Amino acid sequence: MSSAENRGREVKHKMREGKSNAQARKVRKYNEKSDETSHVDLAPMVDIAFLLLTFFMLTTSFAKPNVFQMGLPEKNDGSGKSTPVNPKFVLTIQISKTGAVFMHRGLEGPNNEPQRIKFEDVRKQVANYRKAVMDDPENAKKSDIVTVVKIDRETKYDTMIETLNEIFDGGVTKWATVELKADESEKLAALEKK
Amino acid sequence: MHGGDEVDLAPLVDIAFLLLTFFMMTTVFRTNEEVKVEVPSSNSAQKEPQKKYVTVVVSDSSDKGSTRVVVNMDEYKTRVIAFEGTPYSKDAAGTKGIELKDWRKEMPEILLRARQADPSQVIVLKADKNAKFYVVNEIMLTMKKVKFDNVQMITQMEK
Numbered sequence: 001m002s003s004a005e006n007r008g009r010e011v012k013h014k015m016r017e018g019k020s021n022a023q024a025r026k027v028r029k030y031n032e033k034s035d036e037t038s039h040v041d042l043a044p045m046v047d048i049a050f051l052l053l054t055f056f057m058l059t060t061s062f063a064k065p066n067v068f069q070m071g072l073p074e075k076n077d078g079s080g081k082s083t084p085v086n087p088k089f090v091l092t093i094q095i096s097k098t099g100a101v102f103m104h105r106g107l108e109g110p111n112n113e114p115q116r117i118k119f120e121d122v123r124k125q126v127a128n129y130r131k132a133v134m135d136d137p138e139n140a141k142k143s144d145i146v147t148v149v150k151i152d153r154e155t156k157y158d159t160m161i162e163t164l165n166e167i168f169d170g171g172v173t174k175w176a177t178v179e180l181k182a183d184e185s186e187k188l189a190a191l192e193k194k
Numbered sequence: 195m196h197g198g199d200e201v202d203l204a205p206l207v208d209i210a211f212l213l214l215t216f217f218m219m220t221t222v223f224r225t226n227e228e229v230k231v232e233v234p235s236s237n238s239a240q241k242e243p244q245k246k247y248v249t250v251v252v253s254d255s256s257d258k259g260s261t262r263v264v265v266n267m268d269e270y271k272t273r274v275i276a277f278e279g280t281p282y283s284k285d286a287a288g289t290k291g292i293e294l295k296d297w298r299k300e301m302p303e304i305l306l307r308a309r310q311a312d313p314s315q316v317i318v319l320k321a322d323k324n325a326k327f328y329v330v331n332e333i334m335l336t337m338k339k340v341k342f343d344n345v346q347m348i349t350q351m352e353k
Contacts, residue, residue, distance in 0.1 A: 042207055046210060066236065066240060066349050069345070072337050073334055074338060153326065153328035154328070156326065156327070157323055157327060158324065161323075179328060
């Protein structure tokens, strides 16, 4: 259908079918074009492409979860290896059932009751104590403080992570977590009520 | 151009496929986990390991005694070795991880086998923020017992 004669015949044919002259011309024009360039309709492909694009955009998660790395605790029955430490340089943090934080330095005693501290102050307090120990003339070897974190068995994991996070931010490098013994737990609960 | 009232879609297709390729290549599908956990937040910037890891998922333990524990390893070989001889050996081929019916009893053995299969593996703990400390502690003690030294606890960025 490339000759002008053919085209003319086609227009006439369309007109005979009841199409207006202009309509017939349009049909002719269209046919002519598709013959010359073999035009492909890209719209469905675009549809599919965007559909897949949307799918991958929605399923992608760029932010991989973070991890908080720590050494694993030893069992609290004396079976683990022990390292002698100067009790003066030990900081004990106790976390109660409800997540209240108590802190005391050195050995616990009648004059050294655990003090309740606000969660927001944990980092500052730990950092202060660490600095004090490092500057202590007795601490000739500049050994770091040892932080013992005693946690009640019913405490939420969330509280544990958040407190440990604060302690690490306070600069602590030597530390251990233990579960509070039943009597310690009771004592702490009583202290919390005070 | 062609008919005048038609728009050339080719550049649009180019862009669409470019973006499509980008997202396809960057997407990492997470294996569907049966136990949904909401992890606590920390300001740690360390990313989770990409390969050679053993995952222990611990569910919320707000209902007493019903803590669900799912153990999984990313490598097929270790999975098969770790679950060999357990009632779960048939399911070890799947990537979904295996929920232990009696984790207190079964976990030490499975973790030990997993570590022996490839000692270079790291252990990842993904516990729900509402899990109780004693449950998590028990699991950590088990990990220590089978000679894993460090645990990587999955957290989310602090908001």
